[in-house]
Amino acid sequence: MIKIAVFASGGGSNLQALIDAQDAGLFKGKIALIFSNVPESGAMERGENERIESVAIASKEYPGSREAYDAEVLRLCESKKIDLICLAGYMRILTPVLIKPFLYKMMNVHPGLLPKFGGEGMYGHHVHEAVIKAKEKESGATVHFVTEGVDAGPIILQGNVKVQLNDTPETLAERVLKVEHQIYPEAVRLFCEGKIKVVDNRVRILN
Ligand code: GRF
Numbered sequence: 001m002i003k004i005a006v007f008a009s010g011g012g013s014n015l016q017a018l019i020d021a022q023d024a025g026l027f028k029g030k031i032a033l034i035f036s037n038v039p040e041s042g043a044m045e046r047g048e049n050e051r052i053e054s055v056a057i058a059s060k061e062y063p064g065s066r067e068a069y070d071a072e073v074l075r076l077c078e079s080k081k082i083d084l085i086c087l088a089g090y091m092r093i094l095t096p097v098l099i100k101p102f103l104y105k106m107m108n109v110h111p112g113l114l115p116k117f118g119g120e121g122m123y124g125h126h127v128h129e130a131v132i133k134a135k136e137k138e139s140g141a142t143v144h145f146v147t148e149g150v151d152a153g154p155i156i157l158q159g160n161v162k163v164q165l166n167d168t169p170e171t172l173a174e175r176v177l178k179v180e181h182q183i184y185p186e187a188v189r190l191f192c193e194g195k196i197k198v199v200d201n202r203v204r205i206l207n
Contacts, residue, residue, distance in 0.1 A: 002084055003081055003084070005084070007035045007085060008041060009041055010041055014088035015089075018088065019031060026185050027191075027192045029084065029191075029192040032052075032082065033053050033076070033077070033080050034054040035056070036055075057072060070095045085146075087109070091123070093120075103147065104196075107156065110127075111128065113140045115151075116136075119150050125169045132169060138163060139163050143155075143184055154203045156203050157183045158183070195207075
């Protein structure tokens with residue numbers, strides 16, 4: 001059984017989608033840990049309600065050292081024998097201390113169609129604002145592996161939504177979030193079934 005850790009800093013609707021998918025038996029994995037850098041986050045509350053082990057480490061306890069913080073998080077994941085980390089609105093830039101040991105074993109969900117509208121500073125409403133400003137006809141969500149470049153890892157799954165003429169960043173975000181909730185559990189299912197292969201930094205989904 002694949003042991004999954006979900007990392008979230010905020011409300012955790014993607015976390016909830018993953019919990020619901022697990023409960024519905026969509027993937028053969030177990031969410032064994034919920035982790036947050038924000039002790040008072042909605043994600044922690046959801047975890048406790050669902051009786052899933054939930055741990056928060058406030059980043060202010062590690063001033064100035066992202067590496068020391070990530071080393072602590074790595075120790076935690078190793079002690080729980082985590083096989084897959086799912087970032088779900090985890091608002092921290094990760095260091096190689098955590099990325100390297102979990103290379104192709106850590107996923108993220110992004111509220112846009114990467115490789116467009118990604119990179120540093122492109123998160124949350126910034127993505128939707130940029131998409132509308134660029135007059136894109138389509139947006140969507142991307143699940144990708146986490147590598148050392150921000151939003152640069154191999155893409156696992158994407159889902160599209162049409163951008164409407166009267167869309168605001170808020171209305172677009174709402175529809176994109178629904179897509180996130182569909183494709184993230186599906187990406188986890190593929191991972192748990194061993195169907196994701198990375199060749200030359202590209203994902204191949206096996207039949
Ligand atoms: C999502 O839009 C996700 O794409 C981004 O952060 C947001 C998290 O939302 N990485 P939630 O906390 O899962 O509701």
